[in-house]
Amino acid sequence: AILVVIAFLAIVAALAAFGGLLFPDAMRQDILSSLLPAGTAGHPLGTDELGRDVVAMTIAGTASSVVGPVLVAVGSMLCGIVLGTIAGYERGWLDFVIGRWTDLLLALPVLLAAIVVSGILGGGYAVTVILLIVLFSPSDIRIVRAGVLEQSARPYIEAAQMLSLSRWRVMFRHILPNVSTLVITNVMLNTAFALVAFSSLSFLGVGVPPGTADWGRQLTDNRAIMFDNPAAVILPALLIILVACAVNVLGDWLGERLSRTGAGA
Numbered sequence: 001a002i003l004v005v006i007a008f009l010a011i012v013a014a015l016a017a018f019g020g021l022l023f024p025d026a027m028r029q030d031i032l033s034s035l036l037p038a039g040t041a042g043h044p045l046g047t048d049e050l051g052r053d054v055v056a057m058t059i060a061g062t063a064s065s066v067v068g069p070v071l072v073a074v075g076s077m078l079c080g081i082v083l084g085t086i087a088g089y090e091r092g093w094l095d096f097v098i099g100r101w102t103d104l105l106l107a108l109p110v111l112l113a114a115i116v117v118s119g120i121l122g123g124g125y126a127v128t129v130i131l132l133i134v135l136f137s138p139s140d141i142r143i144v145r146a147g148v149l150e151q152s153a154r155p156y157i158e159a160a161q162m163l164s165l166s167r168w169r170v171m172f173r174h175i176l177p178n179v180s181t182l183v184i185t186n187v188m189l190n191t192a193f194a195l196v197a198f199s200s201l202s203f204l205g206v207g208v209p210p211g212t213a214d215w216g217r218q219l220t221d222n223r224a225i226m227f228d229n230p231a232a233v234i235l236p237a238l239l240i241i242l243v244a245c246a247v248n249v250l251g252d253w254l255g256e257r258l259s260r261t262g263a264g265a
Helices: 002-022 054-060 064-091 090-105 110-121 125-152 155-162 167-203 215-224 230-264
Strands: none
Touching: 002 054, 002 125, 002 230, 054 064, 054 090, 054 215, 064 090, 064 125, 064 167, 064 215, 090 110, 110 125, 110 167, 125 167, 155 167, 155 215, 167 215, 167 230, 215 230
């Protein structure tokens, strides 16, 4: 089963990399070909009300739909690694300040805060990515901090401190590799959450701008033609669900493999 998941995600990654090259004119409008049903020659899943091919739009929108969430997951985890490691190892006032910052962010409803801030700043792809990185980072900070606290009490850390190694070396050369399982699994989990959040914001009109090939944008653009051409809505919605589930399954599998490897070592 995991091979199927990996193969599916590999196909999605390939479409994200080359989908725009395969269909450079995916968003080109052709009013004379609007609302063609699935199975029409040259349009296997039909067209939308502006005459844009559903398959071409979906493939071309893979990059926008997938790259953003990956950037969010990686960016938020980088924040989590830096701030969580410092908070867990240094403790004291640094831990207090970082802890209150995470408490503040965790108290905010992610989607509502993203909608408000995006509305104020005018939205856009870059704004959405940066905003979600900030809003996703508190959970990463807490997870990394908990792992660092657990590792800090280990004998190998006491030995490193007795050798007068610098704090940065102890934190990022000795402790951090031992919490890598937490980091990897949480990046995968955050990718799935970010995919749903990103698509939701695009669906609400504050993510990607109109006219952009994106799965979330397809949902909001095509909901009015749900009964004329259901494939225009079902295909991007199904892909959002499948990619999110596949990333979660892969993350769980990697976590189990890394945990067994660590236990065996």
